[in-house]
Amino acid sequence: MFTAKTAENGGDFIGLNPIHALNPSQPKQASPYSPSSREWLNIIYTDITAVPEFEECGSLQKQYKSEAFQAELSALRGTDWVDYEAVTKLKLCALRDMFDTLVNAKSNRLKELDAYVTEKGAALQQQAAYDALRFKFLEEDQNAWGWPAWPQEFQSFNSEGTQQWCEKNKQEILFWCYCQWVTEAQLAEADKLAQSLGMSLGLYRDLAVGVGKGASDVWANHDLYCEQISIGAPPDVLGPLGQSWGLPPWSPDQLFKAGYQPFIDLLQANMSYCGALRIDHVMALLRLWWVPEGETADSGAYIYYNVYDMLNILALESTRNQCLVIGEDLGTVPEGMDTLLQEAGVYSYKVFFFEQAPDGGFISPDHYIQQAMATLSTHDIATIKGYWHCDDLYLGKELGLYPDQAVFERLLSDRVRAKQQILNSLHGHQSIPDDQYHDANTTGMDKQLNFQLQQHLASGSASLLSLQLEDFLEMDQPVNVPGTSDEYRNWQRKLSHNLEALFADEDILSLLNKVTEARSR
Incomplete structure (x- = not known):
């Protein structure tokens, strides 16, 4: 039902989180x-x-x-x-x-x-x-x-x-x-159905950056993994304490000795039954932040892989499997990596809330590169409504994700400024009414502003556009809070309405029609 309704309302692909x-x-x-x-x-x-x-x-x-x-x-x-x-x-x-x-x-x-x-x-x-x-x-x-x-x-x-x-x-x-x-x-039947409905990509799958320490992949291939290491991320704005994900990395030496066959097998498995593959943390093709077991994330260091070998294999398997590749190139991106990815045909990942110019203004979606997928939010950040009302920041404070009150206050202040810049940008592009939504301090996220923000992004130049069902439904709770495990019920939150109700909502159907019109232009 969902695939048919998506195609009927102008959708060309359905994005999935990893189905590993x-x-x-x-x-x-x-x-x-x-x-x-x-x-x-x-x-x-x-x-x-x-x-x-x-x-x-x-x-x-x-x-x-x-x-x-x-x-x-x-x-x-x-x-x-x-x-x-x-x-x-x-x-x-x-x-x-x-x-x-x-x-x-x-x-x-x-x-x-x-x-x-x-x-x-x-x-x-x-x-x-x-x-x-x-x-x-x-x-x-x-x-x-x-x-x-x-x-x-x-x-x-x-x-x-x-x-x-x-x-x-x-x-x-x-x-x-x-x-x-x-x-x-x-899965094969779902892919076949999407193709029969004329969806240009059908399903797009998602490749996680690693497996858990107690994974079957490690159990069956001990020589391939550095089991006393956890990959993660250095401290940044999203995670001031850094992150350690509990995922043991592949050994670059062992991967080379194996002729990259594990990487080839992985791509072939995940490029099956889909038209596109999103690679989580695509910088892993070049380097990963390794954290020794028992140490905090800020004690880690970058370990490098042969990015040219990895990209050549990725391009080859993409062609063999007729599968477009999207690279999640967020966070700390090393200099020159964007050029390497673009030259290899990998699509960039443009998250509207992160696309800010040096002066704090928001880059117009018209200026996004074509070789990209644009989105407003992801599974790792707040919904549109949650972002606007700073629910993610208050939740992060409640869960102890910030080292001190000063960090929280700075993030809150940055968010208020970002919201004002968003309103300024939307007015500059005539994407919202002239007589409304001028002051971020008094403007709440209502349905009209939410939907117009989605239409604003849809009018941009990125070849692909991904919108989230929870934003259609104006939900505020996140599905996942990075850096937590037991502190929050990650991956358990359901949609507030079932799919039948979603596609029966006249306001949502109107939004989908307007988004389709914007994309066609």
């Missing part, structure tokens, strides 16, 4: 930017009712149609925050019932699954084995959160202990292969 594999055994670890594997998929996105085995499984059909089950579904759908534990439990139970149905039926689809397993080879076996073992060890010990907390003989995929266990538990591993198979099939 997480940890089904620990569903509260919901950040798509700290995955278990960047090559495999998050199986919890599977639409259970669209899997062929769903209709063939009598016990599952009976359960699904029961009043108790429907009541449970309604309760989960009615919450303001995603209950990942309950959702994952329901979906895994259904997937196991459907897998048993498939195995017992011994139909052609079982042969198709076997062919898929053969085609995907050792990489799929590694992911399936890891998911299976996580459940095994967590059932035995609730502190066995990942391979670093397992018995020594299981801390690597290639260890004798792991291989013996895999040999004895082939059916369990096949179940986890089945989960990847049905999820990938649905």
Whole structure:
């Protein structure tokens, strides 16, 4: 429904956050930017009712149609925050019932699954084995959160202990292969639908900058990772304390020795079933901020990769897979990196709230380079309404993200000045009424100003425009607060309205029509 409605209202692509594999055994670890594997998929996105085995499984059909089950579904759908534990439990139970149905039926689809397993080879076996073992060890010990907390003989995929266990538990591993198979099939169907509707890009996927320390990718490829290091970011305006993300980096030396095959495999996996790929923190092609384990982020240093090799491979795979590339080039961008990316055909990432001139004024979207995707906000910053009312700054203060009151006061003062500059720019381009919105201190973010700000950006020169559903709905709560884990319920906030209500809203439909007109000009 969403894809069809997006195409119907002028959309040419749907941007996704990373859909990388997480940890089904620990569903509260919901950040798509700290995955278990960047090559495999998050199986919890599977639409259970669209899997062929769903209709063939009598016990599952009976359960699904029961009043108790429907009541449970309604309760989960009615919450303001995603209950990942309950959702994952329901979906895994259904997937196991459907897998048993498939195995017992011994139909052609079982042969198709076997062919898929053969085609995907050792990489799929590694992911399936890891998911299976996580459940095994967590059932035995609730502190066995990942391979670093397992018995020594299981801390690597290639260890004798792991291989013996895999040999004895082939059916369990096949179940986890089945989960990847049905999820990938649905992703392929979504991409095919987008193409059939005439969307120029269809889906655009997002590649996270790394994996968590307890990830299956690390477990299966220890030699490739520097496991006593965490990548992050040095202190800056967005994060005055710096950031350490808990993601071990690839070793530049080992990557070179492997002929960059891990990078090639990663790109090929993520350029499948989409028309574009956004690369999070694209500066990683050149350098990463390495923080030694146990140290604070400001104790880190930049470690460099061979950017020319990385960009050449990226360009080659982009061409092979017919997949446009967008690089998230925000934050501290080293001198000359923008030129390298542009020459390699990588699209820049223009976030309106960050596009300020040296005098503090906001750069006109008319002056953005064409080879770019423009957006107002992202998953890492406030919504339009939250930004305008400084909700993100007050939340950051509440969560202890600023070293002292002086930093908070400076950020607040900077924000008020930025808001005034935005109003000045909007008036200068006749994007808002002459008789309204002159004083940032007395101007609140209402629907009219919100929508006109989106239209203002849409009239710019960037080839691609990305707008967020929460801004259509005038939401103020962020989906994610960088630099936090347990302090805020990251990645759990739902949209305030379902998609049916969103596309039935006449004001939103009018906005989409005006945005489409602006883009066509």
